Amino acid sequence: MDTGNGSSEALIRFRLDSRSGVPAYRQLVDQVRHAVALGVLRTGDRLPSVREVVTQITINPNTVHRAYRELEVAGLAEGRPGLGTFVVERGKGGGHGPSEQQGALLAELRSWVAKAGSAGLDIEGVQALFAASLDEVAMPGETGETPHDEKRGRQ
């Protein structure tokens, strides 16, 4: 375990898409989530320090603090004073649904995408439909934000 070693190389590097319209803190949260989902980050891994993130991607330190706080609230990370912020076991603080349910949803979505493809929709078309339905159906978000706060892809 290199968890206590503050000087160790950061395991992930954040990047920001300033054109996406997605708030920066949300991008950071999403990137940690993806990394965890893809197995890039595992329990006990240290997230880059706020200073590292700030100087890497020139971002407001408060934004990084906020993203990490959000991850903590979501139970994905844990701040250890003086050491840093660490990825914790999922489920510890609730959050994501059971994985078997996720698998079913994924299978459903895949078949829907295949249907859309045979109906002649290209990737953009699929994305637009997906985004529009996300917009209209209120998701029970962890943050309890209003629907229009959700991300919106734009050209």
Add this chain to the structure above:
Amino acid sequence: MTWFAWRTQRLQVLVAIGAVAVIAVMLVITGEAYRSAASSPLLTSPSCSTGLSLNCANAFSRLGQANRWVGYAHGLVLAFPALVGVLVGAPIVASEMAHGTNRLAWAQSVSRTRWLAVKLLLSGLAIAVAVGAIVPLLAWWAGASQISRLYPGDFDVTGTVVLGYTLFAFMLGAALGAVIQRVGWAIAAALGVFVGARLWVESFRAHLVAPVSVVLPNGIGPLYSATGLFSVDSPLARGWVLNQGYVALGRTTPAPGQTWTTEFERFQNCFLSISRPRAEALSQCSAQLKLHYVIQYQPLSHYWALQGAESAVFVGAALILLGVTVLAVRRWRT
């Protein structure tokens, strides 16, 4: 372009012209004060020639006062060609370079040479006209205040040399400004070089025009001065005596390897060793040692020739500096 040149330099040029005007006023006041003090009939009246009368003392003190003021004006005239020239000349290129505005100017379709020529011509002409205008005034002032015209120090404040000095100082400031690229240091350097150049030229001024020699016959010299030699009206008295001394008969200058004073001691020893009437002793020594006394001097009639020659020297130097400035500006790259 002319407007541009004027717009960037008008403050300096106007201040310089103002300073020249102040000097002109100063010249009129001091010259007139001296003239009126010196023309007081009291000074030549018998009361003053025989001794001191009450009014006479007053007249003399007035003359002394006027003379002091003439002295201050003299100092100003001595200093102003350098100050006016350098202060107007130095910023012409240097201040543009210091502010980087030359990069703007030289990126336009006007060539650098033309840009420089217009700027130099405009302010150069302005101060030349201003200084040129007081040259006649200086001649009047020198006459009114009865300063000698040929002697060093007096020669420098009258005639066309004043204009020559100004143009030289102006181009010196401009050239050093273009080379040093800093106004302050260019001014300091230019003033130093100007003083050096003036002193150097002054050291050979006497030979810019061939001097005249007076040969005194029969050993007559300082050991027995001929009456009238230095009287007020003699050309010698009004001229500028450069050298004098015993030299070999047939020569008007010391023999090679000798100075004007080499033979004096020999002649004096001879003179003192002969116990005969003075004139005879002098004559005998002159024949015996084959020496005669020569006084070399510049007569007043050479005044304008000397003025012309020295002005030409400084104007020529200014032209060389013009070339240097043009070269520096044309070759300038950051």
Add this chain to the structure above:
Amino acid sequence: MTWLAWRGQRAQLVAIVAAVAVFAGWLALSGTADQSAWLAVSHCGQHCSPLALNRLSSADYWTSPNRLVLTFLPGVIGLVLGAPIVAREIEAGTNRFAWTQTIGRTHWLVTKLLVAGIVAAGAVGALDPLLAWWTGAVRNGPRILPMVFSVTGFVDVGYALFAFMLGALLGSVIRRTGWAIVAGVPLFVAARAWVQFSLRAHLAPVATFAGGLPAGSMIVTPSSVSIAYAPEPSALMNDWQLNQGYVPVGLHGPAAGQTWSTGWNALNRCTGPFPNGNLQVLEQYQRRTQHCIASLKLHYVQQYQPPSHYWRIQTAETALFVGAALVLLGLTVFVVRRWRT
């Protein structure tokens, strides 16, 4: 901060000191030449060779240009070093850096002024011992006389400090180094001239000389007849003579509301015009003059400053200029403290 003050003006300070050193060397050289030329002449007396006379005239030629330079030197040094203190910073915008640091503006300014001011005063003051020797070597004349007074003693340090502060103040007001110097020159010259011509004579109690040769006594020599109306005792030769004339007996100057010429004019009206004529006529005129002086109750008074007042006047004039410099310092501090864009 002292280091910054030095570093910021290093080039100018060194240049000025070097220039003064070069001039001092020149002064020593030309002064030595002139001194030995004078010595040679004073030894040969009546029988001076042209060699000695030529040497003297060529060496002595430099005396008055040198004195001219010395007259303006403190002013030039002071203005050149003083004007950039604030103006240069404002020109370069660096004041916006310096004045937003923790150090106070007053502290910043006073340190800069102190460092450059000490150099300015030191450069001028270091010349003073040399000048004391030089003025004697080139026979400048009594040092109480105005032109000599101004280039000897320590008053030049006062001039330098005054010019320095004048430059600093003008620089902080005009905010341009060049124009500050240009504006400073006439102001400095005016201040110097005003003090020298109007004020200096009264910086120490004026000494008066009354009487001396009986007025109107006649001096007869084989070739001429002179009548000494204004006695000129040789004792006054080394003094700085201020005013002279006939004033009412008991007074050492003109009575209130009168000038020095009042007495001259009254006496002149009484004696009538100077006569042309032989000795007898002149003797009559002399008696008439004596009679007039007595009946008008006048006596001859000469006002002067004796050489013994030299240091007293030096101190007073130096104090005057240093005091003015302090006032200018206060104004400069005020201007700098108030500076806002």
Add this chain to the structure above:
Amino acid sequence: MNDTATVIATSGLSKRYGRTWGLQDCTFNLPRGRIAALVGPNGSGKSTLLRMAAGITRPSAGEIRVLGSSPLEQPRDVLARIGYLDQERPLYKTFRVSEMLRVGKELNRRWDDAKAHEYLEDLGIPLASRIGKLSVGQQAQVSLTLCLAKRPELLLLDEPVAALDPLARSQLMQVLLGSVTDEGTTVLLSSHALADLDVVCDYLIILSSSRVLLAGDLESLRAEHRLLVGPRRDRSNVPAGAELVSATDTERQSTWLLRAIGSITAPGSDMVEPTLEEIVLAYLRQQPAGSHSRLAGSRDLSLADDPLDSGEQVRAR
């Protein structure tokens, strides 16, 4: 707000230059710990405001308190605790970099020499170089280092990245943000690089024509504003509860910036949270052209009354 939470507080702050206003009736509070962007067109009063905060410009009216003190009355209290970077980034051009650091050390009570050296070393700026020989970017870094080494509580940066190349800009911001993260410094910086500011700043002050158009927490401002993109809409058809800030309409399409507290809907149109750039541009667009810095208040000059603007733009508030 109390003094410990507010770093800069202005009220009715105004500056008049002869007949024109440099800043007019400026009132805002900058909370501690923020990185605030000060944006607006050239001549809108950004430098004037920063200079007044640094105590080198005297307000004509109103009041400004920096870290609880008046920069004019108590300059010592303020200057020791702020780092001010002037627009012209003044440095002694003939000094060497090491000498410039010494200047900073001598002029400040609090000075972190090790940190200053570390910054410059990291950036590869040779200490022996003369300032005048450095690139513009390096000079900017030296200027910033001089500010940071004071370990100020508040940084006032007037266009710190202007005229820098993208790499230098990014490096400068990295140094700045790194230091701010360590020290918790509050920053007020003016800039024209709006895209860069978006993720860097969390507080926004928009100045235009020497007036404050908008000031507040960036996140809240984002939440309060919506960018409506959709088929052309009539101006009268502003969604309920919303206020039109500025509109750009084409024949077929409308792009509106709306201000609304709470949720609003506009069926058929996209409704997205605007970026900082979109908010700034929308607010600046609503200002009538040519009204900059007039002595006569431009405050009451409603765009709707301006025949030339033909209702293209609508004023907020």
